[in-house]
Amino acid sequence: MQIFPCPFCGPREEHEFLFAAEAGKVRPEPAAKVSDEEWAAYLYHNDAPKGIAREIWYHQTCGTYFLMTRDTVTRDVKDSRFLSEAST
């Protein structure tokens, strides 16, 4: 059972969180100028890195989306911050 640091609430157990997306994806728009390939990549293509990953998570109990940097191998959490403090 992992413990994630919500920037608003502090450390909480992982079952309170939902994974939202890999960080750094920019929504392609306007729709009329976006190709099928671009849109599919936005929706479905993930890097799923082994090692350091930058991810957006959602803390269900307080409603905060935040940027978390963690190691997918060791499960170490390196950093966690509000989206407003993220320099995507």
Added chain:
Amino acid sequence: MSGWRHPDLGQAVDRSRILRFSFDGAAVEGFAGDTLASALLASGTRILGRSFKYHRPRGLMAMGAAEPNAVFDVTLDGRTIPNQRATLTPLLDGMQVRSVNTAGSAGRDPLGALDLLHHFLPAGFYYKTFMAMGWMRWEPMIRRMAGLGRVNANWHPPADVETMNAAPQVLVIGAGPAGLAAAKAAAESGSRVWLIEETCALGGTLRWRGGQIDGADWTVFRDATLAAIEAAGGRVLTDTTLWGAFDHGLFTAWQRRSDAPDIHWRLRPSRTILAAGAIERPMWFSGNDLPGVMGAEAALHHLVLHGAVAGRRIILATAGDGAYPVAGALCAAGAEVTIADARHVTPDAPEGVHLLRGTRIEAATGHGAVRRAVLDHKALDADTVLMAGGWTPSVQLHCQAGGKLDWDETRDALVPRPGTSAVTTVGAANARYGLSEALAEGHAASGGSGPAPRPTVETGWSYAPLRPDCTLKGRVWIDMQNDVTLKDVAVAAREGYTSVEHLKRFTTLGMATDQGRTSNFAGLSAMAALTGRTIPETGTTTFRPPVQPVPLAVIGGRRRGALFNPPRRLMLEGAHKAAGARFREYGGWLRPAVYGAGDEAALALEEAQVARATAGLYDASPLGKIEILGPRAAELLDFTGYVRMSTLTQGRARYGLMLSETGIVYDDGVVLRLADDHFVLSASSSHVAGVIQKLEDARQDRFGSDGVVIIDRTAYWSTLSLTGPAARSVLNRAGLPDHGLPHMSVAETESDCVPLRIARISFTGDRSYEISVPAQQAAAFEARLVHALEAEGGRRIGLEAVMLLRAEKGYILVGKDTDGVTMPHDLGWTAPRERRTDEFVGKRSLFTAEAGRSDRRQLVGLVAEDDRGALPTGAHVVAPAGMRRSQGFVTSSGPAPGAGGSHALAMIEGGLSRMGEVIRIFHLGDIRHARIAPACLFDPVGGRLDG
């Protein structure tokens, strides 16, 4: 009959308290303090179970968690717990004990003849043969023949296990000498230590081997440790299995209590010291699974603690010094003992013990139990063979915590690689078997100050490495519980399953409930020998929780039954109950299904008909009431919704959809605009949390948390929905303002100082008022409304009636009438898709090739062509001719309370362009015919909404 009870020995048993129990129906006696294993051993019962695959007779082999054979179903006070390990189960008076894997009793098992077929049942036999011959046919028979204990499906264990959390500063796992030393040193330096011990008492091997530490009996050291732990605010838990290590330093422990429900501990220690000891290796010779073949250390344990003597004529086979005191103790207890030591250089024989140097055991023979042992081709009479084949450190928790292992050649064991897990492993678990080493390592691991505790006398533990000999004749067993022989490993090697993980799956080696404690090393070293590789080259298997079987009732704790996923409750539940409501869970809320007694379907129809004729009132409180406030509120709703809300005027309401980015309909609901910068979104009852999540996503990511806030006020308001042609009269009679509200509008008002929000929103197709009142004031308000309602001939209606009303009107329930591929235009709602030029969530996905297909499933109505009542929900739509392929399905169906007859909603391929077509409805072999019609059957022009 070989085991016997010594007249004096047995420091753990109380001979004044005789306990009576039964084993496979036969009466047996034991003493308080016995385990099931020691009591049965002392009673002379040899066959304690049958093996999993061949139903060979098996007896007691080990102690503690390592025991592979003596696994029982135990019934006490009408409560049966299956698959109890006899070595870990304290004997209680009145226990009824049943052996497992037996068709009759352990002693007489008609399936024992299976053993004669063993040539036809090699490793992989089940997969190869039965998969090829149709597994489904064979599975029930195989499951009956194999498998462990029997579960009583009618007995539900109480949900009484408490889950407790704790964060000790130091967690010490195992209370043998190394664990005691670690706990004592940590506690003396002021740390809150939790010391966890799986058995009923502290001391580990010291309990049966005894010893002096720092010049006094070891129990003085133990008591000093206990005192230090207590003084530092720590805890000692015995009868507690530390069963798993999980991410981020979580450990789970199962504490067994005889006088109270068990406790499930979730521990997050700052530091963890693993002192779980080691498991004695068996030896590998033909017939090494016969009842009467037992681990030497286990024999000493049962002798010293319980006075249960393994036999009278004992051969002790070994290649190590550690077993010599075992031979001495058994001899002193009155048994005739011969040591067969594979080494030529050995310690001296203990007094009275016969010693054969340079002698290897090749076989144990006998029918159903040991009669003879073959030593270097010579047969000797014996009723018991003890094995002391060295040690395997218990490193499971280090590995579960992410740790790696190293092969230590000199210690002949896989040992934890330091620094690869957050666990520090000490003592025998780290292959430090000697007492002084174990004490010193435990002391050092806790940073103990001063000299480490020292034993007065050091026991010799050195041993010569032994390996399975694949050239031996006969069947040599390595995994007793899963019936794996050395030859099975050879078969696996021949067939190319040479990695340990493949070996495990091909032969099932180590996959039984003892988790291969006595077998993994044999399989690994045999495979290494067969393939000419070293042990590290051959690899190790992955250790996963639990290290010991744990009842699901322990892990589940109190989260079962009513507490498994408790539904939310209505503020007005009491009022509904008083009115005769029958409650059911809808989308996570407990809500009235119908009111009164009798057939539910008939009641629902009756309620719906009253609502169509005069008025009905239902509790709509679970509807989401999400407030969106701020100068950019409209902009946020435009982006997150399928329909623009910025064009909504103040005081008006608009129905909309929320899509996911994949274009799929996620939720529907009405948005109210209370002010320029203030909206209320009514999400579906079960989607409130998800809708907020999507709104917050846009707010925080796209809007930078600027200019808009989102507040969930669902629980603050109770909402009552008043519907029917007499709705306005009811409102007037109740003295409530109607404000002349048109359909799809909203007003904030008050009555008798109670704030109210009244919205003209309809989920039934009739004129309706959704009235929200602060939940704290809902009861009195509802009573007043119901009084007026009944005076006008109306009544309360339950959710089942509401479902009938909305279905005949063609109003959908997202998730029931839509599924994971439904897009808004599949519901016939095309305008925003075609006209909106701004961005909104899911927009791009509405223009893929898939989204544009003409044969997408679309929402339509169905009218049965026969008079056999409502079409079955879930029935498939099949083409009138040709291949029988599903073209869609019925999503909602029932009697039509307003229009009469019955009505159904369905998702059908290209349905919107197939109006009037007669299609076939297939359900459980029955075929009916129905005509495709508009989804809305009741009042298609909508006159009733303002009626």
